[in-house]
Amino acid sequence: MYVEANEKTKELIQARVKKYDIDCQLEVKDAYLYTKEESGVKKFKQEVDAYKQLGIDREWKTALPFDASIKAALAMTHHLLHYEGLERFGDANFGIEEVLYRWSTHDIVTMDQIPYIGRLTKHHQNIFVATGFRKWA
Template sequence: SFPAVHEDLTADVIIVGGGITGIATAFEMTERGLDVIIIDADQLLQGTTGHTTAKITSQHDVYYHELIQQIGMPKARLYVEANEKAKELIQARVKEYDIDCQLEIKDAYLYTKEESGVKKLKKELDAYKQLGIDREWKTALPFDADIKAALAMTQQAQFHPLHYLNALIDQLLERGVRIYEQTTAVDVKEGNRPAVVTQDGHHLTGRYIISCSHFPFYDGKGLYFTRIHPEQSYVVAAKTTKPLPDGMYLGIDQPAHSLRTAEWHGEEVVLIGGEGHK
């Protein structure tokens, strides 16, 4: 745990949000020799990052066909490359710092039980081919599921994000990063030396301010509150009578459900997630 901010502070970089985005960004900044402050409105890792199914994958539901239509092939390809590089970066850090975080390489499957879903998956398969994504087309899954079709993105991964990030936090502390909790950002004062203003009126001044909160805390530019909304879904960790075959699984039919294994006190459980809503 970390203290709250009780005074005005200065650093090269002020990062708002203490989840995987904020911590990974702070790590990158310290690699470049910058002085960093991280603040979080609650506790580090207790938001989306601490409650995710934690798949390290470039597969984000049925996505790429639509992405190509919206932003074009070159930018869609950049999106794939960025996600793959992130996966490789996590794997490299796990190896470099010998982090025990249950990192496992697995294929990520999209599946459907409906004919309309087959059409969507075929369009997605075409998009994978255009983008050069390694894939496999399936008409059955290796467990008892009455599906019409499935599309696998191969060589993806899963891990325990808190074990991974706690190791990174130790590295950040060694590098002199200052971390504060129970500190809510409410505004930004712009200028040559911009400052984050906290709920208690303190100013955190830096050369750069990076918003890494799940929902943008600052709305002076994009009117985000009119265009986006938070969503929530649920997850149950279950002991199953049969093991879940190797892989991570996401249904594209509504309501969507996801399946992946995890280790809990030395036992394998299945994380069953879904039922998302605004």
């Protein structure tokens, strides 16, 4: 169900970008899950099997397209990226003068395995993070 919803959403976004001729540099890219731990490799192999059964486009990787030391990675192919274009579209269609908030997600595990919620740094009083929930653990 999750995969189907994501695929339908991707198709909807692509159709609307085309229909309304939105110049947003929409790109289809791969999304990566990766592990630096040997213990994570077995979990990733199970994930590959599950993706195969569900018909999810995926590729097993031993390296990332950027410099990082990893044990294994799973690339989920054909994801959409269009953040800069969303800002321009919002400004052109809704008169947005300033982007006040952005959101990003990463699956991080803290050293003590206790989630962290708080300020990003003492120098960034208005940037907060909530991380370390062990989503993939």
